[in-house]
Amino acid sequence: MKTTLGSAQAPRVCPIQFAAPRRRCPDHGRAPTRQGRAARPGRGELPIILLTGRAGIQCEDDCVIGAVKRPAGVHDLYRILQRQFEERPRSTPRIDTELRATCHRRGKSWQAEVLSLSDNGCLLRSGEAIPLGTVLSMSIELPGESAVEVEAETAYQLVPDLGLVFSGTPPAIRERLGAYVLGRLAA
Numbered sequence: 689m690k691t692t693l694g695s696a697q698a699p700r701v702c703p704i705q706f707a708a709p710r711r712r713c714p715d716h717g718r719a720p721t722r723q724g725r726a727a728r729p730g731r732g733e734l735p736i737i738l739l740t741g742r743a744g745i746q747c748e749d750d751c752v753i754g755a756v757k758r759p760a761g762v763h764d765l766y767r768i769l770q771r772q773f774e775e776r777p778r779s780t781p782r783i784d785t786e787l788r789a790t791c792h793r794r795g796k797s798w799q800a801e802v803l804s805l806s807d808n809g810c811l812l813r814s815g816e817a818i819p820l821g822t823v824l825s826m827s828i829e830l831p832g833e834s835a836v837e838v839e840a841e842t843a844y845q846l847v848p849d850l851g852l853v854f855s856g857t858p859p860a861i862r863e864r865l866g867a868y869v870l871g872r873l874a875a
Contacts, residue, residue: 738752739757739760740758741820743819743820755845756845764851781869783804783869784804785872791814792825805869810840824839826838839854839855840854
């Protein structure tokens with residue numbers, strides 16, 4: 689499916705393709721991915737955003753830049769599009785980070801890395817598979833401060849990472865995260 693962006697007077701073709709996975713990986717029988725790789729599409733190929741189930745994407749395909757659980761909400765698609773088109777794609781300040789986090793779900797705990805952070809969510813790199821739409825608890829270690837405890841939901845996949853939206857965050861925690869982000873921006 690191709691999409692156009694722009695005004696009615698001067699439409700332009702969007703350089704992104706949306707696709708429901710039809711190809712299957714011969715070894716897993718799952719939809720394509722670029723797990724663990726950060727390369728962007730090459731050889732004149734269009735980037736692809738997959739509309740998937742909760743499992744996200746599970747095998748290699750260099751054209752896939754992201755995945756969103758079906759039915760796809762505009763908000764989740766917009767995040768991936770912003771990341772592709774805009775240098776600073778957020779309405780609230782967001783910083784690139786290398787923060788440690790401990791994730792908790794169903795009695796299991798594991799370490800992960802927060803790659804970017806705002807008062808509303810984060811981009812997470814995790815060795816554990818976390819299905820889209822999953823709610824988990826996180827403890828994010830802020831340098832020189834005590835850890836911040838948040839509840840988060842996996843909203844989108846920005847291959848190979850996951851975008852999490854903080855949910856039910858008390859105002860004091862949001863203010864603390866916001867102050868940390870603004871402090872890092874000012875430094």
